[in-house]
Amino acid sequence: MTENPFFRPSTLVYELPPFAEIREEHYLPAFERGMAEQLAEIAEIAANPEPPTFDNTLIALERSGALLKRVGAVFDNQVSSDTTPGVDGVDAEVSPRLAAHRDAIHLDAALFARIEELYGRRAGLGLDEESLRLLERRHTAFVRAGARLGAADQRRLRELNAELAAGASAFRRNVSADSKARALVLDSAAELAGLSPDAIAGAAENARALGHDGKYVLSLKNFSNQTELAFLTDRSVRERLLAASLGRAARTNGPLAIRMSALRAERARLLGYDTHAAYVVADETAGTVEAVDALLARLVPPAVANARREAVELAGAAAADGIEEIAAHDWAYYAELVRQSSYRVDAAALRPWFELERVLRDGVFFAATLAYGVTFTERPDLTAYHPDVRVFEVFEEDGGSLGLFLGDFHARASKRGGAWMDELVTQSRLLGRRPVVMNNLNVARPAPGEPVLLSWDEVRTLFHEFGHALHGLFSDVRYPYFAGTDVPRDFVEFPSQVNEMWMVRPEVLANYAKHHVTGEPLPAELVGRMAAAEGFGQGQRTVEYLAATLLDLAWHTVPQGQEIADAEEFEARALAKAGLAVAAIPPRYRTAYFSHVFAGGYSAGYYAYIWSEVLDAETVDWFRDNGRGVRESGEVFRRELLSRGDSRDALDSFRAVVGRDPRTGPLLARRGLA
Ligand SMILES: [Zn+2]
Helix, strand or coil, X not given: CCCCHHHCCCCCHHHCCCHHHCCHHHHHHHHHHHHHHHHHHHHHHHCCCCXXXXXXXXXXXXXXXXXHHHHHHHHHHHHHHCCCHHHXXXXXXXXXXXXXXHHHHHCCHHHHHHHHHHHHCHHHCCCCHHHHHHHHHHHHXXXXXXXXXXXXHHHHHXXXXXXXXXXXXXXXXXXXXXXXXXXXXXXXXXXXXXXXXXXXXXXXXXXXXCCCXXXXXXXXXXXXXXXXXXXXXXXXXXXXXXXXXXXXXXXXXXXXXXXXXXXXXXXXXXXXXXXXXXXHHCCCCCCCHHHHHHHHHHXXXXXXXXXXXXXXXXXXXXXXXXXXXXXXXXXXXXXXXXXXXXXXXXHHHHHHHXXXXXXXXXXXXXXXXXXXXXXXXXXXXXXXXXXXXXXXXXXXXXXXXXXXXXXXXXXXXXXXXXXXXXXXXXXXXXXXXXXXXXXXXXXXXXXXXXXCECCHXXXXXXXXXXXXXXXXXXXXXXXXXXXXXXXXXXXXXXXXXXXXHHHHCHHHXXXXXXXXCCCCXXXXXXXXXXXXXXXXXXXXXXXHHHHHHHHHXXXXXXXXXXXXXXXXXXXXXXXXXXXXXXXXXXXXXXHHHCHHHHCCCCCCCCCHHHHHHHHHHXXXXXXXXXXXXXXXHHHHHHHHCHHHCCCCCHHXXXXXXXXXXXXXXXXXXXXXXX
């Protein structure tokens, strides 16, 4: 029996986790020992006979829990990107125990007394800016976690947190299981008419893998709107596919959502807030639910008006097929037809210019070199957790080493849908750690020997997720508490959205968008048409996003004690009340598969994407208009914002770059809402 590889710090470069040695059976013992070790460390801090100092309390807290962090980072990634029934089982087992562990720290009266005491005389401690902020932010976190509550309330809080953690874990598994169960099985290729030959071959391969030899299977991806809906010519197949998507997990997760929303409302009341949303937003850059509502109220009417204008255009195209009224399962299909006829843009026809390897090296990496001077070298000698995963070392302009970037780009049955960034090792000068970050995408694997050709949206996703990766890689803080992407939820999408701008910057596009066979550049005229077509469809895209956002807020502004009988009914009423009940545009996520808010960290936080986009639109304008070169602008953005993590107020970092407060004008213009 070899020793559990989590028990000791990794000896690999950048403390890359020793994936080659990690087995499923290592997780649970590592979690258990990790929690026990940290509790012992906390007990020692709390029982220290010396009076509290910044070093013996705050720094000691920063250093605690090293083993738990090691196993947690690797596990969190595996449960999302390469899970197994065994890993799912560990997740179900440890989720509530981890919640209890966090409570054991935050509700430790002796520990909090030390922090409270230091906080009370913080001005006289002679702390530098980052250390002072650490004390303030930690203090806030303890108070928000219930440190000031009485014993009975704390007991109830622990129960609520444990049940919510178990609920989130179950919610995720229900979505995953029912998405698989409801995959659409079709008997003949004829039913797939309209899809590309590659997509049809993929559906056949999918069927083989799932034991439906000779048939075709369309798997369900995250969103309500499945990508195939834009191309399937058979209306009844479209209808079945969308119905399968919209009905996911309703039976199990509908009641669970009701339960979780009630528990969150109760917890918020315990902590002194009217609603869960008020509790969450109080610690975000938005500050109040009213501020969020005010922005959303400006966006909803013009977005709905835009969507209705689009609907009229689509109706014209659908009438030719004898369709009198556009249904939700028709929208994407006719939008694609209109896009092709009005803008002469065929999204599928662009794929040959977007070969993954080229987009990655000559696009995404190239843009990072242009703006920040960093370069990338693949390290095939370093092993990740799956053969698909690529490892790159990242270097500074002067050749100094910066960190590791792992890319896991392909879809597989063991991976959840969507795209995301994770940190495997968090940067910290205190702990002498440099960052190891990773991106996950869900690009379909091509037939053997065929190149991986991306869609326009997948190219955008690659740039987006890499923006998060840069945020992690450029982190330059002392305390791990502040590192990288540990910024407010309604700020974290901002750097990633900014990074999307490189996708269409002429000098970047010209460098990567080359035909995978002929090497010819993507014709400028095609790019122009694609850009023009971007405006079309903004109405629908904004409405489906806002519908999900308002649905999230509706679930989390339910006051304590209000009974909800039926999740679907609640959903319908919430959308109608928000002015977003557009029959042909379902919310991007319906309640029962809205994992962001019931299984992830986005409860009362899905508004963050549009909130961040205000800053993003401003910053894209700043990059273009500030009179500096790209490299110099990149340096300012990196130094004043990307490197800071949460070590200073997020909006102060924004102001340090742009020179003033954010304004909504650029966002409204970009989304056609001005
Ligand atoms: Zn993102």
